[in-house]
Amino acid sequence: MNRRFSWFNATSLTLGFAFLYLPMLILVIYSFNASKLVTVWAGFSTKWYGELLGNEAFLSAAWVTLKVAVISSTVATVLGTMAAYVLVRAGRFTGRTLFSGMIYAPIVMPEVITGLAMLLLFISLGLDRGVFTIILAHITFTMCFVSVVVSSRLVTFDRSLEEAALDLGCTPFDAFKSVTLPIIAPAVISGWLLAFTLSLDDLVISQFVAGPSSTTLPMKIFSAVRLGVSPEINALSTILISIVTVGVISASLISKRNIARQRADEQKALQQ
């Protein structure tokens, strides 16, 4: 494409990114507002962060959310990677179409439907609703995202490497562990991160499958936010936004460094 950077492009980028970032910026700024009235500035203060840390309900909800996210994203990564392997490598088997349909459907399914369906399943299985059912539901919808991420990497993967390992006497599992896994590892890691974030964020599905005693952070935020804007929620949002920002930026820096190192290695190998 022609790289003619014009004033039009500069303006649309500036306005576009302002639109994307201003609302969050305002949220962050006003989390340091001394006033209870969220739209009137009354001086700098960090008191809402203090109140947040003293709020038992938020802290325990945050703990539940973190626990759910770690467990469900880890199981989802294992299942999703297996599913990706089946999709790309297993060839034909009975029910393959149904299988790939079940992988893609949860991604486009409205959350209200997935939530309702899972809740009805848990009720007919007689499972007590709580942290456990939230984890089961999160594994199910996030494993599909993992398998899409991993299978896009598997498709471009050179199969002869694996075959070479098998020819040299590796068992299929060894070949997977020492050849395939290291190569698809970046995709598996980004799949895990995606599953983790989706689980942290999920409100609707959790709302359906959670029991009365298990509240996740998004559920807590949602019920507080329904009553209107509150400075405590602003403070909480600021903390979450900072965690995500630091995470995403460092992840991209690490991958940039890895790519640079890989290039340097290739250069060195070529020179030898």
Place this chain on the structure above:
Amino acid sequence: MNLRRLFLILTPYAWLLLFFLIPFVIVMKIALSDYAISIPPYTPTLDLSAGWEGIKSFLSELDFENFSFLASDALYYTAYFSSLKIAAVSTVLTLLVAYPIAYGMAQASEEWRPTLMMLVILPFWTSFLIRVYSWIGILSNEGFLNQFLLWTGIISEPLAIMNTQKAVYVGIVYSYLPFMILPIYAALEKLDGSLIEAAEDLGCSKMSAFWLVTFPLSIPGVIAGCFLVFIPALGEFVIPSLLGGSDTLMIGKVLYEEFFSNRDWPVASAVAVVLLLILIIPIVLFQRNEQKQREANQ
């Protein structure tokens, strides 16, 4: 077939069957059942201990009553139509906002593009709920937008945006913007610059070169982006409940309230089944578009 392969296929397969497919069969079954004041709040329930007779009497009691109820009550079809309208309008609005941004990104210099990319993706990693919430303080009557407009003197009394459909449009455009920008950017980035040069050499103005060359070549990205916004927007629950107020009728919210407030599981399930049937059309079209793109790239 060896055992290892069987294990590899069966584990994710069984999981998805149990936790994804069977739940939908249950939804379908309850959608065909009747509301009852009991636990669970519907009849009939399948009594397998009665054997074949039990199954037969169970099947004979299922009917399409809930679906005819949906068709007869204005609340439901108005909600479906209003969801379709809101999703369609906000898809168009998102496209109008996203296209110039994607275009600007594609024209930016090589070294800037990864940063711009990250700036588009970053909000996607941030909590959806928080991003929607951030608009409450901006759009409400004494919010920042009204304060600003009153201060500049453009308006003399606050605009009522919060708790109307306008706020829902803003919320959807804002939340789904990255889904529209990324596919359009991907299409524009691949575009061969010499085509535009050729068009201009042949006497096209910049404007007509854009409409005759650039835009048609970006259409696959535009279509993908539109589906990626339209499909989730149709079943949206969080945005209408936080920003839309009681003015906005969307089917996701109706389903939720039918289930939690009215505790009418059969009707809620029927609402879900119909929503699913409506969604199948755009989902199939989207898959076909993706397939075509994949074949074109090979």
